[in-house]
Amino acid sequence: MVVYAEVSQDKVPVILADVKATITPDSGVPYELKLQDNGAGADAFRHDGIYSSYFTNLATGKYSLKVKVQNDDGTARFSLRRHSGALYIPGYVVDGQVVMNPPKPPVSEDDLQADVGSFTRGQL
Numbered sequence: 001m002v003v004y005a006e007v008s009q010d011k012v013p014v015i016l017a018d019v020k021a022t023i024t025p026d027s028g029v030p031y032e033l034k035l036q037d038n039g040a041g042a043d044a045f046r047h048d049g050i051y052s053s054y055f056t057n058l059a060t061g062k063y064s065l066k067v068k069v070q071n072d073d074g075t076a077r078f079s080l081r082r083h084s085g086a087l088y089i090p091g092y093v094v095d096g097q098v099v100m101n102p103p104k105p106p107v108s109e110d111d112l113q114a115d116v117g118s119f120t121r122g123q124l
Helices: none
Strands: 002-006 012-015 018-025 031-035 050-054 063-070 077-079 091-094 097-100 113-115 120-123
Touching: 002 018, 002 031, 002 063, 031 050
Parallel strands: none
Antiparallel strands: 002 050, 012 077, 018 031, 018 063, 063 120, 077 113, 091 097
């Protein structure tokens, strides 16, 4: 099962936060998962504000989920990057001739982030 949490403020993704999920079965010991936003494993896109992880200890029964998001060390940032899903197309064909689009402009990671400040949030 994939467990995920979207972290944002005013619909702007928050990246580099510390996100933990606690999954508690009706009968048993709670499991703690660290959710990642690194584009690997269960996470589809890096730095999109959606943190995820796989939970593989499933058994029959009901589970409760709690998520805690923290930024105690001040590393979390707003991501100003928009993930539209559209790919850059370097060129196209007109009457059998290739017409090139202008090169994709370079973007610095620093231009795409803004400070969030310290916070702790939880959701039941």
